Amino acid sequence: MAEKLLALEGISKTFPGVKALDDVSFDLEKGEVHILVGENGAGKSTLMKILAGVYLPDGGRIVHKGEAVAFENPRQAQDRHIAIIYQEFNLMPNLTVAQNICLGREPLHNGGFIDKERMRRTARRLLDFLRMDIDVDQPVSRLGVAHQQLVEVAKALSADAEILIMDEPTATLSEKEIDQLFKTIRNLRGQGVSIIYISHRLQEIKQIGDRVTVLRDGRTIGCRPVEGIVIDELIAMMVGRTIGGNRIRVRNTARGEEALVVEELRNHKLRGVSMHVRRGEIVGLSGLVGSGRTELARAIYGIDPILSGRVRLLGKDMKLKRLTPARCIRTRMGFIPENRKEDGLTLSMPIVQNVTQASLGQLFRSGLIDGREERRLAAKYSADLRLNTKNMSMLAQNLSGGNQQKVVLAKWLCTHSDFLIFDEPTRGIDVGAKEEIHNLIDGLAAGGVGIMMISSDLPEILAMSDRVYVMREGGIVKELPGDGTTQEEIIRYAVGRGDR
Amino acid sequence: MNRAFLDRFSRILALVLIVVLLAATKPNFLGVRNLLNILNQASLNVIVAVGMTFTMLIAGIDLSVGSILALTSVMAARFFQTGGVSDMIAGFAVALGLGTFLGVLNGAAIVHLRVPAFLVTFGMMQAARGFAYLFNSGVIYNNFDGKFLFLGKGDVLGVPTPVAIAALVLGLFGLILAKTTMGRRVYMVGANYSSARYSGISIGRTTIFAYALSGLLAALAGLVYISRLNAAEAIIGEHFNLMAIAAAAIGGVSFNGGSGSVFGTVLGALILTIIMNGMNLHGIPTQYQNLATGAAIILAVLLDRRAMRAEV
Structure with a gap:
């Protein structure tokens, strides 16, 4: 040899x-x-x-x-x-x-x-x-x-x-x-x-x-x-165990009330985006990197400024000039950002403080933090997500990628949001944890939460979504059903050859 | 053992070592009188440094505390000469209100003009000092009423009033930082600005809150200070900026924000004061005291760095 x-x-x-x-x-x-x-x-x-x-x-x-x-x-x-x-x-x-x-x-x-x-x-x-x-x-x-x-x-x-x-x-x-x-x-x-x-x-x-x-x-x-x-x-x-093939969730075709309605949204990146998500529905947002998917999510969430358009969130017309993450959270929307280390977590802080980070005002109305209650909640949501650590005071930076993402998810479970945007929820995450996260998203939708899922992983988009929007150059170019759509079809629209 | 524990432990150890060293070499060091004297000396710095801790925790800094202290106390000084209750209240309201307002101004400029804290508070340091000179134009206020002098020179059950006030400030703001949602937000903004933002924490409000507190506490320290001096003039308090920053730095408050506590800061202030007190007892000249202070700051920062590296 x-x-x-x-x-x-x-x-x-x-x-x-x-x-x-x-x-x-x-x-x-x-x-x-x-x-x-x-x-x-x-x-x-x-x-x-x-x-x-x-x-x-x-x-x-x-x-x-x-x-x-x-x-x-x-x-x-x-x-x-x-x-x-x-x-x-x-x-x-x-x-x-x-x-x-x-x-x-x-x-x-x-x-x-x-x-x-x-x-x-x-x-x-x-x-x-x-x-x-x-x-x-x-x-x-x-x-x-x-x-x-x-x-x-x-x-x-x-x-x-x-x-x-x-x-x-x-x-x-x-x-x-x-x-x-x-x-x-x-x-x-x-x-x-x-x-x-x-x-x-x-x-x-x-x-x-x-x-x-x-x-x-x-x-x-x-x-x-x-x-x-x-x-x-x-x-x-x-x-170390066998996982079944690509699980296809039971599509939700029931007509829930609208969780999100966006009309003609424009800003530095978006060129008149209109779309909607119903409660209980998982809507996939596909497109190439740079097509404006994350920018759409950031605009809805009040992070990027909006020039014109309309956003109706969980039945409430949002004032676009005063749209902030805090207002969205109060209206019961949540956002799981794509960069968990930069935007999703506070790495130098313990798990428990990360879990309650987005719901401090909601949990502790008096402004006083009840440490025992806080730890109890963090432990509960971490257990729900099968986070592989019992130690709630462990710093987030010492967790593996999959566990870190679970902490971010626990943070948003803790807010009891009715509309959630997931931006690349399983990027850089191993198969086992990925399946768990998919089950979680599925379960949330079954419980009536409206979900918008941005993903570059086409099999994931197809396996999870009830409907799919394809974005290209700051606009939505096509709406496709989750059933019967192929990866090739999505890619065709994403690269601008949909009408071929 | 976690890092926070080691951090705090190393500072307590340093304090104990210095105390043992001084107690061994100067028998009168451990006298109740000298110890109260040390606490009294440290108290003003503690009040200001607690506010500084808040600004440093959000990864900022407040260079204007000394000037805010001077401006607010000369503006309020005249009210303390009569001894009337309404004048007294007016004096406190003017000083504390103005201090808070200037802090809010600092915070708002940092947030809305997006200028680094260092520059904004550096500007405030110059501007507030300038106003103080304009306002009092060489006049020294003194002959304060006896009731007001209680603030700086009196005592509560044998404990000097400034020490009691510093203890209250420490307790109250320690509690705010450790036990309230506002305190938590301060840590979160400093530790990861972006994650805090995505979690719906208002960076602007938290920043303004931290600088407002810093301004308020600088003004409070100013009142205690002029009472102790029985005089107020525009020149006072120039060294307060650096002493407060030194206390926080020695106490383990990170310049990058997000880690540290007011208790650490108090340890830092005590270490600083005891080093100086000890050198006074030994008759060591002031120049060497500055040298020692500088060495202590650098040592503390080095310790922090090592702790950080051990972590990664």
């Missing part, structure tokens, strides 16, 4: 109170795409951080090119040409594309000043290699997420990365951008770069993977060649 490029053998890592990794083994061959899957909290990120020199393992060893190595800091991993691209990019928004790509490795003139011309040339060469045509002199903040990610890839290449770790690279990309990324990955593999690819999207495995390793609860469950693998088998390995 050929010598492995990289082997992690028997790696263990314990954090206070948690055994994150327990005798995990993983290896990588030159020029392969090795996919790492597992539920949230399975230990994928910890394993990769050990490889990138962020954490030191407690036990086990890393063998790179036949040599046992120990990375005490990220620099040492970089020196061995191992690069990692995190979900949250490490780019300097105000620096140019070229400056970011060469950050920390700027070519110098003899005098010791930065050789800007050479820097631009390096950047352009790498971007050409990635078949990406952008101006290297513009600041990174002007680029979309997909382009920023490619800048990250270029940055890794500029450090001569031979091993590239990508953590959930497609989480924020649209379908088209994902295709582009996959081309880049195949291209890199062709050049002999080895890629470790962490993903929750199981259908991606077949598109780009050579081998796949499943982690569960900090242990290696198995490593399989992608060729001939069955997705259901992978899911079973990940969750």
Whole structure:
């Protein structure tokens, strides 16, 4: 057998109170795409951080090119040409594309000043290699997420990365951008770069993977060649139990009263949007990234200003000039935002305070907080959501992604809202938790809550929605029924070829 | 062990160490008289620093407390010379009302003009000081009525009045911060502005509330201060800004907002005062006292950083 490029053998890592990794083994061959899957909290990120020199393992060893190595800091991993691209990019928004790509490795003139011309040339060469045509002199903040990610890839290449770790690279990309990324990955593999690819999207495995390793609860469950693998088998390995196929909920065609009516809404992004959601109904909002889905939700919720139009929320005409989240919450609307770490949670605060955050005024009318009652409520909603921790004073930042999302959901259960907007409710969340969240949304709708669900995950939209609106360039271009609609149909409207 | 506990513990430990050191070297340090003296000295800073804590918890700062203290006390001073009850009430109303108003102005400017707190309160610091000079134009108010002097020089059952007032302020505002929805909102806005906003917490109202409190407490400290001095003039209180910030910083209130407590701040104020008191007892000149204060602040901030890093 050929010598492995990289082997992690028997790696263990314990954090206070948690055994994150327990005798995990993983290896990588030159020029392969090795996919790492597992539920949230399975230990994928910890394993990769050990490889990138962020954490030191407690036990086990890393063998790179036949040599046992120990990375005490990220620099040492970089020196061995191992690069990692995190979900949250490490780019300097105000620096140019070229400056970011060469950050920390700027070519110098003899005098010791930065050789800007050479820097631009390096950047352009790498971007050409990635078949990406952008101006290297513009600041990174002007680029979309997909382009920023490619800048990250270029940055890794500029450090001569031979091993590239990508953590959930497609989480924020649209379908088209994902295709582009996959081309880049195949291209890199062709050049002999080895890629470790962490993903929750199981259908991606077949598109780009050579081998796949499943982690569960900090242990290696198995490593399989992608060729001939069955997705259901992978899911079973990940969750340790078998999950049925794509569950289709019982569609709600009953006519409840209107939870939300929006007419001719206009602002910087929206170009006259009209739509409605009934109570007990789940309405999917589909469209490419940047089509105005989140902006519509933010406008309704009083975060982005509205220029003109009408919003009727749960039977109440809202004054558009004075629309604020607080007013929406008082009218019994809630909003689960797409970026849970930035907008959904207060990471440095305990679970209990996050759960009651949106209902403080409602729960404690006198203005005095009853600590015992607060903890009781937090424990109740967390238990309803099967949050995997009993410790309500645990800080939100110490929870895994799936558990964090459950805390955000608990926050909105606590408000007893009658209309809820979910923005990408299962993004970056493992299959098990995803199903639980879908059941929860389903249950809320069955209980008479009106639901608007924004999602880039088309199977999710189709499995969950009673009706689907497709958005494109700030407007709703099509309303489709949940039944009988196909992914292709939605995509056609989303890209503007619906009338073909 | 969680971080909040370690944080507070390290400060109590520091305080105990300093006390033990001083008690060992100067026998009269632990005398009731000296201890009350220390509390009395710390009391004004405690009152102002409690307000500062609120502004720092929402990731802001209030540089104008010293000037607000001066302006409100010179505006109110004349009412305390007669001893009439209605004059007394008027004096308190003028000082506390104006202090609160200036705080609201600070908060509103930060929220609505979107200017950083540092700059807004820096401007207020200059403007309020300027007004104080314009208003009293070199006059020194003194000869306050005996009843008013009780505020700064009297005592309640042997406890100096300023200490009693500081204790009340500490209890009341500690309670607001720890036990009320408003206090919770202050922490939430400081810890994650965006999540607070999505949760329906009004950033504007919370910010204005924090600065209003800071202004109110600066004005209250001003009244106690001029009573203790038995004099009011525009120049007073210039060092209050930095002492209050130092107390909060030493007490573990994060400059990034969202973490810290008024009890930490009080520990910070006590540590500051005791260091100075101890150096006085040892006859160490003022210059060295400033040096020690500076060192204490830097040490406290370093401690915080290490605690933060240990967390990540």
